[in-house]
Amino acid sequence: MQTLRITLCAAAMTVAFAANAAEVEVLHWWTSGGEAKAAGELKKMLEAKGDKWKDFAVAGGAGENAMTALKTRVVSGNPPAAAQIKGPAIQEWGDEGVLASLDDVAKADGWDKVLPKVVIDTMKYKGHYVAAPVNVHRVNWLWVNPELLKKVNAKAPTTWDEFFKTAEALQKAGIQPVAYGGQPWQDSTVFETVALGVGGVDFYKKAFISLDQNTLKSATMVKVLETYKKIKPFTDKNAAGREWNLATSMVINGKAAMQFMGDWAKGEFLAAGKVPGKDFLCVAAPGTANAYTFNIDSFAMFKLANKDAVKGQNDLASTLVSPQFQEIFNLNKGSIPVRLGADMSKFDECGKQSAKDFAADNKSGTLVPSFAHGMAMHSATQGAIYDVVSQFWNDDNMTAKSAADKLATAAKTK
Amino acid sequence: MSNPTQSAHYGFAERWLPRLVLAPSFLLTIFFVYGFIAWNGYLSFTSSRLLPNFEWAGIVQYQALFASERWWVAVKNLFIFGGLFIGGAMAVGIFLAILLDQKIRAEGALRTIYLYPMALSFIVTGTAWKWMLNPGLGLEKLMHDWGFANFTFDWLVNTDMSIYTVVIAAMWQSSGFVMALFLAGLRGIDESIIKAAQIDGASLPRIYWKIILPALRPVFFSTLMILCHIAIKSFDLVMALTGGGPGFASDVPATFMYSMAFTRGQTGLGAASATMMLMTVAAIVVPYLYSELRGNRNA
Amino acid sequence: MPKFWRGALYAALLVAALYYLLPLYVMVITSIKTMDQIRAGNLLSLPTGISFEAWGKAWSGACTGVDCSGLQPFFWNSIRMVIPAVLISTTLGALNGYVLSKWRFRGSELTFALILFGVFIPFQVVLLPMAQTLGWFGIANSIAGLVTVHVIYGLASTTLFFRNYYVSIPDELIKAARLDGAGFWRIFLRIIIPMSTPIIMVVLIWQFTQIWNDFLFGVVFSAGDSKPITVGLNNLANTSTSVKEYNVDMSAALIAALPTILVYVFAGKYFVRGLTAGAVKG
């Protein structure tokens, strides 16, 4: 309660130095090629509505610096109008009492009708809309350079056995099998994909949503970890610290054959003028064809004292969910629209596939939130699990069993 | 007899002006240093998560901190890094200062070359170092290009070695500054002492080791303090070079605190780690300050 | 000294010089290569031709997010931040040093110790409280806020530098001036300040590099249009299109470093001279 009072007090003080009218300051970390283009589209559409876009991009560390900046902005009582926040973090920010309600916009635009339930649940805090979704990413993709695979007469692998067989063949042929970026979030992205493929949907849910201790320490988890670690010999030494898009460009340029990455990678392929299905393949990661790890990008709106800014916020929220923006944005970003029944005609094979799977998995209950992308657990827990995964990946002396135990301990982090 | 100039009874202005002039800095320090330390200390006993709150939670954050493997890795790294960096920068700096003290031609140019890394932010040079130390792009590739196919230098990406790359880069940045401090000290030494030692037949290394360096004790201590302080606070260095990685293998307390408090929504835990850092600093600095100021009073 | 040793001495000095220069060499050489040259050669290979294209791009064309104005706006932000911050913290430091060495009073030593400890606090401790305080003052996320932060946390070192220097000025000078009828300010302005050139140089250089190079405060306390150059550089270098443009990164790094490098090259001798003049005493 006290926090709230302090925040309100601080918010009241912002009146004195409020920004220019209808200026919408948006904090985001979409700075890579495809992302930046998508952000540019958003800016254009917003400016068409008479609002001014004030860019607040903070690059680096998958939003780490951005979160620092955001936190100090909020503490100082001067938050940006909107910030790229998603998943349970929306609830955490909601707990701090700093988010603004978007119910008016949601009602006017009929969000309840056009958005899938999983999305609605994520966007609401205590029954009120506080964030606007922009897209749905599928995380469990495997990106393949078909030309390289052809050299060893392999097809895109659908099981882990196939995958490792192909990888070995590639390696023998002097081709680097896997493009990998050694950053904690990328480590965990691959890890969760392996977990889903090896353990299945129920295992995944129990381990990363319920944080069930027994599951985390189970033999299945050990197997998941072992499988995950088996990938390492097929990556190169320079992977440490590499940005995801640089890894993607290795696949694009034929320097590596495959990459585990979410569908934002497609943006890079497209930006390089590659054609899906021909120059590159998008396939569900081994063993995950009937499951879907989703990652929903969204913008949370902060309480602002300035009335004009509130108008800008509402414009922004409305724009984000509008069909036109959803289409243009997601064509650039590589993801699919969040709206149910969106027109997918302009999308490529990968996008269509993703949309189809999303709808199907939504029905069958095999839609799971990506923990690596902050959709499944609180940031503290997620961070602790990141630590274990990255440590296990990098430390060749750690056994899978002890890593599983550490995962269980990390899951207790509150 | 040199007593500090004392304000006499007369002269309101002369009596109060000094206090008045010092007052803003004093108040700023009390509020922005000690007030914030207390603020942080209090936070470390709360359950603060994403944003600071003030609900008392006892010592849970400290329990969590001491149970955290990552914290102990960070502490261990601080000792490895601190020890090697301070020792290394000191040794290299003193060595270069002695060499430069031998009536060298182009001393000015060399001094500038040795000193300039101090002028650069690690956000700047981290870019270059990262590239040079990267096995696929930098030194290792260079050696391979030159025909040394078996040369490996993969410390940057090696869990056990990455902290040492931080040492290399940190030494590069600070040893020139140590050189400057010691060179300044060497220039302040009475030449007749050196002459006397030469007449006694002492060799040059012996003169330096036995006579000159001991005379530089004060410089030695102030340099040690500066280096300790750089080591404990080293943040952008680690951030720019390894980002604490691979994994958290090269984490130090400063980066640990940053990621807990700012990216993980564990403000309380971050505050607890900051308090631990502060206590480490205080344990080193307070006795030093105490002796320093006492010494000044008696001088 | 025998010739051989003299030779060895110069050899050692040169090797050290190479070690210090290597990163700078790599940065400069890479910044004037084209991407093709970078791919073809290695990090030491000389460019086949000089191209300043990357410099131009880093200065005014490189993109972060949707903003493609290069480092230019951040550079001017830094200039607008560093000048007042350096001047204010130096002035306050000089005054504090003057009082703490020449006008001691009961409790002044304690005050000095309290201020001095401020040099050593880990800045992470102050980030959140500072953010809140800046919010109260209404200068959060502005250049004014950054200047305030740098002044406050620069005070300890500037005070230390000046105080240690002024301690070495004989007290009799102050006594003489007081007998000559000069008061607190007159002594400071007419006697002390004219004698302070070496230490002022040291403090100006020190503060300038510290503040110019700061990243932590910059990233935390600045917003969209008040970001200093280090933050701009970090954004730029971490913004990656599918091809990492090393030449642009290196040019940007050099642009960010240029002011401090110039200061050291042209004023470095004053720095060393000032240190000799007593800044490191005791």
Next chain:
Amino acid sequence: MGALAIKNVTKNFGDTHILKGIDIEIESGQFLILVGPSGCGKSTLMNIIAGLESPSTGEVHIGGRMVNNVAPKDRDIAMVFQSYALYPTMNVRQNIAFGMETRGVPKKEQDEIIARVAKMLQMDHLLDRKPSQLSGGQRQRVAMGRALARDPILFLFDEPLSNLDAKLRVEMRTEIKQLHHRLKTTIVYVTHDQIEAMTLGDKIAVMKDGVIQQFGSPQDIYEQPANLFVASFIGSPSMNFIPCHLAEQNGALGVSLQSEGEARFIALPQAAKLVGAVGKKVILGIRPEQFDVVIDSGDSLACKVHLTEPTGPDTMVLTQLNGVEVCARLHPRDAKGPGETVRLQPDVSKAVLFDAETEARLA
């Protein structure tokens, strides 16, 4: 009331008592010397007179005015410091002008005063130089010039010559004395050098441990030292102190001196003052020049020479009396070489006698 009066001044820093009740009064135009070993409090006393420190208790009067609450600049005094305290960034002219500038003396008048002072101290040619370009003697001169420009009622000199070499020191000493004769201003002069004290002072205050041991004319202090400390501090070579017992023999009071197994009873003239002290341990104080060489006489002693120190006009002869080293200042023709024996006769008419316990003078 005189030019300077110090009344029961004490100074404490916490528990440390630097000055323990100082009383001094001098007349206008007098030259007062404060002399004593380092740490005796003389510089503190000087600072109190100047107003740079304030006394814990007691009063300072300058020119008949109580100045305890008067700022240094308003006390109408000028001071010359041991380190000269010249402003390093100003040239000589500016150094001298600074005080006048502060007091708002018109520019024209300033120039006249500077010209006069420069002429008086023969330093016209130095006016445009910086202190760093001057020799020690020249700096000393400038520092005095700066004080003279002030034309104060009281000059304070704080060990002004101690940073100069021996020859220059003697020259400057003479110059200061001449200056004093010419200007007739009151001067307070701190030194630890007893020769300066003797040669310059009209009045000398010998200090030790924050207490004035003796205050009087140089001659008084030389001939009638109040106690063992003053006697030992003033005079070079120092007075000889010979431990003995005060005894009565044949109705006369005196002491017994021994040398080479020979003993002589020496009767002392000031018997009246000594009556009460018969049988006590005393110390006989004899200055080196109070020995005469004689061929043979009833009161003389045969002394074996240990060492000689010729100074030119005199030769110091070291020997032993009553088991302690004794120095005698003899004419070179009377001095003997080491190992030889010389007969010395002490001139006790000017000798002084101290109580061995209290160290105060008995007679």
